[in-house]
Amino acid sequence: MYLVESKGVKNLSTIVETVTELVTPILEEKDFELVDLEYVKEGKNYFLRVFIDKVGGIDIEETALVSEALSGKLDLLDPDPFPQAYFLEVSSPGAERPLKKEADYEKAIGNYIHLSLYQAVEGEKVYEGDLISFTDTQLTLKFKIKTREKELTFDRKNIAKARLAIKF
Structure with a gap:
């Protein structure tokens, strides 16, 4: 789409x-x-x-x-x-190309991505981290909060936008 x-x-x-x-x-x-x-x-x-x-x-x-x-x-x-x-x-879609199709998500596994959510998860509507896995209904992101790593799973229907991101 x-x-x-x-x-x-x-x-x-x-x-x-x-x-x-x-x-x-x-x-x-x-x-x-x-x-x-x-x-x-x-x-x-x-x-x-x-x-x-x-x-x-x-x-x-x-x-x-x-x-x-x-x-x-x-x-x-x-x-x-x-x-x-x-x-x-x-x-060109650029370095921060959108993730739209299943093939886009497949190629993005292990890469740093940006998620914008429709509804907040744990008080946040924006997350950036490494895409660990995805299914038809969910995706899992690993990210850092200060010095500790955390993994969260998001419902794909709650994702407003997903794109590759540049890690600073």
Whole structure:
């Protein structure tokens, strides 16, 4: 499932499905991965953001190639599912890439991650630590509180956002 914020946009699922169908063959041809996709309104402008990656990381030339290919396909859409003019942005998810799919969590085991929760657990709604394990319903994080290590298990339905994090 891809992050999408509506803010009054109709046919949002149609837009996401359409863009996913258009970009997938472009990415598969180059062995790139679709990490996330969002169509959002910020201020007066709409943005269609496509986050891509590959083993070893994606570079600016590769994002430009995907942007050009996708832009050409989007221009040919008839009927146009977009209610407003928008800016197309194709980029890397960065070092703090979101964890959305099961494969993302699998790759993140043993890595330092950031969790934002819907409801507080032990008085906190934000945790950072090493991902120890995950199942369909839960994940376990190991983190430090001052000088001692602690493990906590979180219900995945309580996780608002999960992403890789940089440890300082």
